[in-house]
Amino acid sequence: MPSAAPSRRLPSVLGLLALLAAAPACSGGPGPAPGPPAAAPPAGAPAASPYWVDPGNEAARQVAAWEAVGRNSDAQVMRRIADRPTALWAPGGDPGPEIRRAVTGARAAGRTLLLVAHHLPYRDCGQPPAGGAPNAQAYRTWIGAFADGIGTAKAVVILEPGALAQTVDGCTRAEHRKERERLLSEAVDRLKRNRNTKVYLDAGDPASVKDPTDLVTPLAKAGLARADGFAVNVSGFQPDAAARAYGARISERTGNRHFVIDTGRNGDGPLPGDPARARCNPPGRALGTPPTDRTGDPLVDAYLWVKPPGESDGTCRGGPKAGTWWPSYALGLARRARD
Template identity: 35%
Template sequence: MRASRLRRWCLTVVGAVLAAGSLTGFASAAVPPPAAPPNHTLPANTRFYVAPDSDAAQQAVTDLRGGHPADAVTMAKLASWPEAIWLTDGTPAQVHQQVRTVMTGARAQHAVPVLVAYDIPLRDCGQYSSGGAASDAAYQQWIAAFAKAIGNARAVVILEPDALANLPQDCGATSDPTGALTAGRIADIHAAVTDLEAQPGTSVYLDGGNSGWQSVGTMAQTLIDADVQQSQGFFLNVSNTQPTDQSDEYGTWVSKCIWFATDGPSWAVGNADWCASQYYSPAAPNDGLPGDAVVQTDPSTWHWTDAWFDQNVGTPPAAQLTHFVVDTSRNGQGNWTPAATLYPDNQTWCNAPDRGVGLRPTANTGVPLVDAYLYVKTIGQSDGSCTRGTAGPGDPVYGGTTDPAAGAWWPAQALTLADDANPALTFNLPGGLSPSR
């Protein structure tokens, strides 16, 4: 295709995608989603909500006006795919209105929104994404207003990323000496599950961390304590880069461990800590932890964990296993594995370079326990001003420049994630706009 023709096509596509209301128009071409089943499981043909004013959509306009049509098309491709909407602060009245606005937009598209509730007290152990409600009581009022705003419509709620994999007791040796803060955290999640699951079309997923973090038994027990069996399930890999197949396998183990410790044989009930972890091998007991000098997460040893579950858990009834969803927003190239001594603290979870967007959002995953692959982390938003344990303030991975604050839009990162997508990023448009037309 000649350059002039390509430029005209770029302008046509970006203009069509980003014209006022156009994304809503494209999405509404789909048939309305089926009614919510009693167990809140997402139908395989679920269509997720695409926000017409996303960061990527606005960046496409900026790039187009700035004379960068190729970048504009890339951002328009990204903007055509559904991403989660994060609700992170505000009063109960404010979050109620924010959720209602999203629900109105989703209704116009005949689509299901993915909402992230992210306002838990003592959020992120006071690190890059610190904040949250001022107290447990304030949070419970906030989440009740959140739930009420959803009403009878369909919605997916990703409930408080990092809230369970990173409990107050995990923040440091003296972070929760009496256990009161952790007890408050669990109570907050209990209250949230009760309020949200009371809505007939809401599918609630609790924090399950990721496959490179808490051991299988630890995560299963925390989820049990937090009432996961009263929710639709748990979520994995939010804002992380663990490969999808590894997340699927880890999540299956956690699900089986939840069954083992609650509905399994009598000798197993109450003993989630007996489950083999992803760090298990004949040479290392199942209490290995990430970063341990001897035991590291190594998928090549996972057959030992599979063997333990085959021998001790077998094949539980499918209807009794807990489902989960996986964030694939930036795991297209898998984990970033720098040399162990590259920096004092590699912070592999923080703005990992060259990762790429992963599998497209869908509720038709082909994996029995995986309800959906979703773009939960907003693609192109920073994790924080990472320093990799250096004196800073710059990030040595990015040439010593200072990364944007957590949650800030980072156009260069968004473009890299889109360019490195695996599979390659395409438009999510019915009828197909292609360069050959």
């Protein structure tokens, strides 16, 4: 999971040159060799999606860079990511300026902003990208600035990916569990003071939690009753059906609470084999169901692209550091997409 979203501003000429220099050939990395041009999806967010598309997202910058040198076929394929809404992972430090920038864009477009809060102390069990707030009080200050940045704008917040799953898999030290649940509960309350903010507590996925009912008590302690629901498959590769079944098991034990599913990279499901290796830049994956709140499912509020497709999971399989844009991997995801 990325620790923070990179800047989404449109590149300068120098920025374009840098992107061109860094972009690998189509046949390098996980992405396949160039094929025939793909049909372009509609510009902007899909009609069924109420969410904001940041015009300066990394995929859009890549499209501009490739078009500038005549890589039009690849640019057309990359629009499958560039023209669809992905979540903004708020930066550490002061998240306010970046969130306010995004709020301005979303309001101008009449869309809902997708955000991820990922800054708890001791997050990610010390694995890359690790980091987070140095202590509980620093986190309270950070989540307050996060919420203030949203204000009255329409927003959906995915709260702390991995945080609760790590309390049931033995990864989080016992002395940190109660603090984590308390901080999550406080964060739900702070965010819900914003009248137009929806909050979904992260609840892992079938690859990270063997028995989803183990999360029922932690979710309750983290404030699920006051949130809008929970999120599953964030940064994961589980197909829609598996993620839905996993979420339904939690839902039936929590008063039929609704949930959202991250479908950004689950179009071909997980890579067969070692589950640990299958989670880090697995080759041959594809984009999943495009973001929408029209799911046709009474329990599933939305399919969302929470982990931005094309951002690396880490340095495994030749990838850049976690959270870094990886053009060849993104191109592979987009080229194999069915939508």
